[in-house]
Amino acid sequence: MPAYDPNNIFGKILRSEIPSHKIYEDDVALAIMDIMPRAEGHVLVIPKESARNLLDVSTATLGELIKRVQHVAKALEKAFVADGLTLHQFNESAGGQVIYHLHFHLLPRWEGVPLRPPGTMADDARLAEQAEKIRAVMTPFAG
Template sequence: MAAAYDPNNIFGKILRGEIPAHKIYEDDVALAFMDIMPRTEGHTLVIPKEGARTLVDVSPATLAELIKRVQHVAKGLQAAFQCDGLTLHQFNESAGGQVIYHLHFHLLPRWDGVSLRPPGTMGDNDKLAEQAEKIKAALTPFVG
């Protein structure tokens, strides 16, 4: 049996404004913000505002709208960083690699010949803020 969603996870706190984040995009469905432990330049997270622990817990209607926001932010990342590709990660439960139990998608800009950084290293706050502004400037208006 799957564990219940805990609204006091760190992403729930970010959604409520209790913890700051370098926000890139926000609407009534989703929030996109910089990962504080970036594995690449521009590493971004996209989360639903609906409290859902994993991919299988989120409502189908929210998931359908959420993936549109993931794509929208991905286009902004490509424009902002002129990357050669993107990696999309989504983990479910600890056995699947999930660490924060609020559904989230990782968008990682990628360049040929450049490996991902190892996980667990905090990013420079000023650099994250600069990257967030760069991505926001590259985003076109969202059309759902």
């Protein structure tokens, strides 16, 4: 497996070199709005640890990270009154990964509403509204 490259877009977001719409942040993880959402409310949860993918993240970080994924998922479901959620996580190009920093996609889902095709940029103001909507219902993380 190739080495982790700290200059990937999520590394830059973690270092505040690139702006993002933050949903949640602590010493383990950052949750942000996906700028090319496949569903309303599409959120990414990324570890602060430099990990290329699921196969090289430390087990300690992974255990704590998945707790944050669940925490954000609960807020997402509530904020968007979703019928369900889809969780995606890709590893290496053959597995569909295009940004080589571990991340989990959380997508609210509704009966009869298909996912949008990938690759369309969202309106920045709309992302800001959605981020605020999620933050407004998020409870404090209890670990």
